Amino acid sequence: MDVKSELKKVYTNRLLQSQKEISSFEEALGNLIGLGDISVITGLCMGFDDDTEQYEIMFGLVHGIEHLYKENIEEGLYLIALAIPSVIDRAREWMEVLHYRILNHEQVRRIYGSVLSKLNDKTKEIIINLLRDIKSEDPTMFSNSVDEVLKAI
Numbered sequence: 732m733d734v735k736s737e738l739k740k741v742y743t744n745r746l747l748q749s750q751k752e753i754s755s756f757e758e759a760l761g762n763l764i765g766l767g768d769i770s771v772i773t774g775l776c777m778g779f780d781d782d783t784e785q786y787e788i789m790f791g792l793v794h795g796i797e798h799l800y801k802e803n804i805e806e807g808l809y810l811i812a813l814a815i816p817s818v819i820d821r822a823r824e825w826m827e828v829l830h831y832r833i834l835n836h837e838q839v840r841r842i843y844g845s846v847l848s849k850l851n852d853k854t855k856e857i858i859i860n861l862l863r864d865i866k867s868e869d870p871t872m873f874s875n876s877v878d879e880v881l882k883a884i
Contacts, residue, residue: 736769774814
């Protein structure tokens with residue numbers, strides 16, 4: 732299987748506007764997740780798009796990424812973080828969803844702050860702004876967890 736070709740299928744079909752796009756997206760995603768190779772996470776993140784027409788199917792991408800990094804959380808979070816500057820303009824809502832899930836998982840959240848400290852300043856700033864927006868949108872739910880991550884940077 733050609734990993735680049737499968738990642739391109741995920742990206743090309745990300746809007747999920749037809750049954751053909753849905754089938755191609757799901758097949759390519761399944762092939763990539765089946766590899767069990769964490770290195771595809773950054774490429775998979777390129778498949779997020781806020782204009783998708785099938786939110787339930789796009790959640791398969793969220794779950795697939797989480798599955799890939801469960802054995803190596805630090806590396807997986809780093810690979811997600813690397814993708815954020817490239818995808819945030821077209822997939823801010825999905826980046827928020829990924830961050831809600833990170834923030835709500837104590838073990839993952841604790842690792843995330845140290846991961847962010849290893850990023851270049853531009854990427855770090857984009858993610859810090861995203862975290863601050865999440866905190867201001869729902870301070871009751873996320874204030875403490877965002878503060879915990881920011882403190883660890």
